[in-house]
Amino acid sequence: MEFSTKNISPGKQRSGCVVVGIYEGRKLSPSAQAIDSASRRHLSEVLRRGDLEGKLGSTLLLQKVRGALAERVLLVGLGREREFREGAYRTAVNAAIKTLRNTGAADATFCLAELAVKGRDIGWKIEQAVTCITEAMYRFDRLKSKAPEAKRALRKVTLHVAERGEVAAAESALERAQAIAEGVQLAKDLGNLPGNYCTPTYLAEQAQELGKRHGIRVEVLEQKDIEKLGMGCFLAVARGSRQPPKFIVLEYQGGKRGAPPVALVGKGITFDTGGISIKPAPEMDEMKFDMCGAASVLGAMKAAALMKLPLNIVGAIPATENMPGGNAIKPGDIVTTMSGQTVEILNTDAEGRLILCDALTYVEKFKPAAVVDIATLTGAMVISLGHIATGMFSNSDPLARELLQAGETAWDRAWHMPLWDEYQDMLKSNFADFPNIGTRAGGSITAACFLSRFTKSYPWAHLDIAGTAWRSGPDKGATGRPVALLAQFLARRAGAAA
Numbered sequence: 001m002e003f004s005t006k007n008i009s010p011g012k013q014r015s016g017c018v019v020v021g022i023y024e025g026r027k028l029s030p031s032a033q034a035i036d037s038a039s040r041r042h043l044s045e046v047l048r049r050g051d052l053e054g055k056l057g058s059t060l061l062l063q064k065v066r067g068a069l070a071e072r073v074l075l076v077g078l079g080r081e082r083e084f085r086e087g088a089y090r091t092a093v094n095a096a097i098k099t100l101r102n103t104g105a106a107d108a109t110f111c112l113a114e115l116a117v118k119g120r121d122i123g124w125k126i127e128q129a130v131t132c133i134t135e136a137m138y139r140f141d142r143l144k145s146k147a148p149e150a151k152r153a154l155r156k157v158t159l160h161v162a163e164r165g166e167v168a169a170a171e172s173a174l175e176r177a178q179a180i181a182e183g184v185q186l187a188k189d190l191g192n193l194p195g196n197y198c199t200p201t202y203l204a205e206q207a208q209e210l211g212k213r214h215g216i217r218v219e220v221l222e223q224k225d226i227e228k229l230g231m232g233c234f235l236a237v238a239r240g241s242r243q244p245p246k247f248i249v250l251e252y253q254g255g256k257r258g259a260p261p262v263a264l265v266g267k268g269i270t271f272d273t274g275g276i277s278i279k280p281a282p283e284m285d286e287m288k289f290d291m292c293g294a295a296s297v298l299g300a301m302k303a304a305a306l307m308k309l310p311l312n313i314v315g316a317i318p319a320t321e322n323m324p325g326g327n328a329i330k331p332g333d334i335v336t337t338m339s340g341q342t343v344e345i346l347n348t349d350a351e352g353r354l355i356l357c358d359a360l361t362y363v364e365k366f367k368p369a370a371v372v373d374i375a376t377l378t379g380a381m382v383i384s385l386g387h388i389a390t391g392m393f394s395n396s397d398p399l400a401r402e403l404l405q406a407g408e409t410a411w412d413r414a415w416h417m418p419l420w421d422e423y424q425d426m427l428k429s430n431f432a433d434f435p436n437i438g439t440r441a442g443g444s445i446t447a448a449c450f451l452s453r454f455t456k457s458y459p460w461a462h463l464d465i466a467g468t469a470w471r472s473g474p475d476k477g478a479t480g481r482p483v484a485l486l487a488q489f490l491a492r493r494a495g496a497a498a
Ligand code: BES
Pocket: 272, 274, 290, 347, 349, 350, 351, 352, 376, 377, 378, 379, 380, 382, 437, 438, 443, 466, 467
């Protein structure tokens, strides 16, 4: 999709379709008014006849509106003006693009960024419009034998900017948004690719490709290197698989040489069968998404590189399958982590924490300013927060606040979960330092507690994206979350550091 911004009157805009908003109670937005006057009150007439009430998310496509230079005019319901906030803005943009992509319009002009959203400026509105539109136009059809439908007509979107004084801010927001959208798209593509394509080796190749294109240093550690480092837990998970494990390390040097980096650590289980503690068959296919944490690290680093952020960033991805097999780890096995602590593996399906703990120890060597791990870690997270918020745990309140705010701004929101000492009691073993699972109660918190035992030397946060990284059902597919949150977080860090 090609995007641009423009500051001219919507009535004078030549375009395949111009998109304008209507509030409930037939109240016209400023651009709708402009078209209304240009068309000698055609829109008012349509509304008077009751063809559109202005309900949030409703749409009405008008052809050949006399006096308007656009071929079509798309009216979008905005709901009540008083209740028009972030969510409503996004709903309106989404409704418009969903109608538009089924028309023959090759280009469209969106006049929605002029709508007042409390506390949000033009930059926010442009950024959200771009990410919503790219999201709606996304398809994953590379594994279909025939092109499933004719290429979509819509190629170009112009974002109308009402005030001349806002054009510069809109332009820079547009660039930022496109960088983020590319990162989100990469994360989705990797997430959607099934386990027989997206192996640890494939992830490593994709990281190397990304490195070449964007000047990011990439190192891939092989089985023997991982053994030398003493990553006993990571190797324990990899034992059951025929696919060789990879430990992928990326270094983006946008900041001053030697400045402490932000480290992103992503869970890269390219397929999670559960291992010997095997999962039930229904929906097991969705465990191809168990590398979405890894994908979000690559996506966020791509976005950071495209934005040329003046910040040093390290990415660390332990990648392996979790399979049963003659050589696989068994419940009760005890392994030694890179940190020296021993773990009794009571359930081989709690494998994410086992690969992450060694990666979290590994990144200590970078003396990071902050470490954020991203993982589809627990089914219990889906039960607690559903599919709206990512669960966030942290040993540092300032870091937690930064991430929550980044999520609010990106509208890729996270919720602060507790990590109190009392929860640590759930992890007790008679035979090793601690087990890899606790009781069923508070399963996401136990998992975070497990990780916290490897992150004592730096400010750290853990994002459990089990409920937000993909959608099930008819819209099954990776969401690209939380790339937008991470990109926003990194951008702010870079701003603070500049
Ligand atoms: N990858 C899963 C978590 C998961 C499950 C994400 C379902 C999304 C939907 C993880 O490796 C796992 O299997 N976790 C177990 C942990 C349990 C054995 C303590 C879980 O959540 O059931």
